[in-house]
Amino acid sequence: MEEIRTRFPPSPTGYLHIGGARTAIFNWLFAQKTGGKLILRIEDTDEERSSEESIQGIIESLKWLGITWDEGPYFQSRFINEHLAAARKLLESGHAYKCFCTKEELDRKREEARKKKADFQYDGTCRNLTPKEVAEKEAAGVPYTIRLKVPRGEGFVGFEDIVYGIIEKKYEDIEDFVIVRSNGRPLYILSNTVDDIRDRITHVIRGQDGLANTPKQILIYKALGALVPKFAHMSLTLDPKKAKISKRTHGELVAVSFYREHGFLPWAFVNYLALLGWSTPDSREIFSKEELIKAFSLQGIGRANAVFDFRKNDPKFFTDPKAISVNTHYIRNLPVEEIEPYVRAELEKAGIWDPDFQGAKRDWFLRTVDLIRTRYHVTTDFATLGRAYFSDDYPIDPKALKKNILKHEGFKEWFPVLADRLQAIKAFTVEEAEKVIRETAEEFGIKAGILINGIRTTVTGQAVGPGLFDVLIAVGQSRVVERLRKSVIFFE
Numbered sequence: 001m002e003e004i005r006t007r008f009p010p011s012p013t014g015y016l017h018i019g020g021a022r023t024a025i026f027n028w029l030f031a032q033k034t035g036g037k038l039i040l041r042i043e044d045t046d047e048e049r050s051s052e053e054s055i056q057g058i059i060e061s062l063k064w065l066g067i068t069w070d071e072g073p074y075f076q077s078r079f080i081n082e083h084l085a086a087a088r089k090l091l092e093s094g095h096a097y098k099c100f101c102t103k104e105e106l107d108r109k110r111e112e113a114r115k116k117k118a119d120f121q122y123d124g125t126c127r128n129l130t131p132k133e134v135a136e137k138e139a140a141g142v143p144y145t146i147r148l149k150v151p152r153g154e155g156f157v158g159f160e161d162i163v164y165g166i167i168e169k170k171y172e173d174i175e176d177f178v179i180v181r182s183n184g185r186p187l188y189i190l191s192n193t194v195d196d197i198r199d200r201i202t203h204v205i206r207g208q209d210g211l212a213n214t215p216k217q218i219l220i221y222k223a224l225g226a227l228v229p230k231f232a233h234m235s236l237t238l239d240p241k242k243a244k245i246s247k248r249t250h251g252e253l254v255a256v257s258f259y260r261e262h263g264f265l266p267w268a269f270v271n272y273l274a275l276l277g278w279s280t281p282d283s284r285e286i287f288s289k290e291e292l293i294k295a296f297s298l299q300g301i302g303r304a305n306a307v308f309d310f311r312k313n314d315p316k317f318f319t320d321p322k323a324i325s326v327n328t329h330y331i332r333n334l335p336v337e338e339i340e341p342y343v344r345a346e347l348e349k350a351g352i353w354d355p356d357f358q359g360a361k362r363d364w365f366l367r368t369v370d371l372i373r374t375r376y377h378v379t380t381d382f383a384t385l386g387r388a389y390f391s392d393d394y395p396i397d398p399k400a401l402k403k404n405i406l407k408h409e410g411f412k413e414w415f416p417v418l419a420d421r422l423q424a425i426k427a428f429t430v431e432e433a434e435k436v437i438r439e440t441a442e443e444f445g446i447k448a449g450i451l452i453n454g455i456r457t458t459v460t461g462q463a464v465g466p467g468l469f470d471v472l473i474a475v476g477q478s479r480v481v482e483r484l485r486k487s488v489i490f491f492e
């Protein structure tokens with residue numbers, strides 16, 4: 001059986017965005033599933049817009065996502081001579097011709113068509129020049145483009161797209177399009193096709209915006225006598241207002257690196273992106289890597305455009321709620337050792353990493369991560385909401401302070417008493433801590449909840465969190481006592 005070969009060919013004109021990542025993921029999944037290969041090709045022929053920084057950024061984002069490729073990166077710009085050789089071959093075989101029409105002539109014809117409200121198509125003026133006429137113009141140094149000679153008369157280019165089904169485009173609706181510019185540079189449509197032929201691509205899986213190019217590319221394949229690959233065009237990724245996602249309008253909110261920085265686990269993000277426009281009949285949402293590879297099929301790609309609902313203006317979520325819920329699932333359910341490196345990275349970034357967390361205090365560290373993650377959504381939460389567990393320098397949420405502490409003048413006296421009593425506990429366990437706090441509340445004639453909320457706010461800086469007695473054990477007796485003692489300053 002023929003080896004399946006897919007490709008991801010980003011143009012390095014910015015960061016890797018959601019749409020590009022999704023395309024890469026679908027190609028990767030298909031290659032993984034079929035035992036095929038994924039080729040990474042950097043389409044860097046647009047010298048002005050391509051940059052080294054973008055290439056590095058794209059590669060870094062792919063690596064972070066865990067997308068592995070088998071060949072490449074190849075660089076399109078290194079193959080320009082090959083693209084031009086293909087054009088020469090097409091000239092020689094009579095599948096292409098030199099066009100000497102000037103830009104002015106073409107603009108005039110375009111303008112005439114516009115006035116008649118007709119679609120403009122190149123009229124083939126140079127298609128039938130005699131060899132003598134061509135030789136004369138060349139000898140006179142008239143610049144020329146190279147155009148593909150599209151078959152004329154009845155007939156059409158047809159193919160079966162794996163997602164969109166049968167697509168047919170009449171020859172008469174395709175003009176003799178340019179494949180080499182008058183400055184001698186190949187057009188992207190030629191380079192892309194020649195590269196796919198050289199890389200022996202069997203399946204072109206790309207965004208639906210590529211569909212407009214496909215009939216023309218098929219003509220190039222055929223004219224070069226190459227095998228036409230299978231095509232699967234994927235629906236587009238839209239923003240919440242149903243506009244196409246683009247780097248220009250959405251800035252960093254659609255960059256893969258943004259999600260990395262904002263606490264997404266790479267696999268959770270891949271899992272979420274796979275759900276954009278792809279589904280299984282049972283609409284399942286959570287897949288391990290092995291499960292996703294097994295479940296994936298090109299037939300599962302929908303035709304309806306997918307919406308990446310990142311809700312720029314929603315104060316509660318900084319991104320798509322489904323993306324958050326998938327990430328939350330992984331944060332809370334993966335074996336804790338698997339999220340350990342990501343928590344470590346967050347604590348390092350926040351400057352509160354202690355090497356002992358991976359040494360003498362590792363058991364404590366893992367238990368604490370396991371305890372607090374039950375309320376978290378993103379890995380950054382460990383360093384922000386969870387800061388008090390890992391550092392003694394943590395902020396107190398002002399709203400919680402007001403509601404849970406300052407409202408009760410009594411804390412001025414209660415905190416020192418609680419501190420003494422908790423300090424006196426010999427074996428600091430959940431049960432003992434609970435007993436002491438409940439008894440103290442009774443003695444003071446107040447509800448235990450008042451003390452519990454006040455202590456939680458003091459010890460963690462937060463109004464909510466896991467059960468307080470578990471929290472106290474995690475933070476540890478001496479630190480709890482110290483924090484309660486210090487809290488009297490809230491009333492100064």
Ligand code: GLU
Binds near residue numbers: 009010043210
């Ligand atoms: N370089 C193109 C892009 O980034 C890829 C087109 C294709 O997949 O054929 O949009």
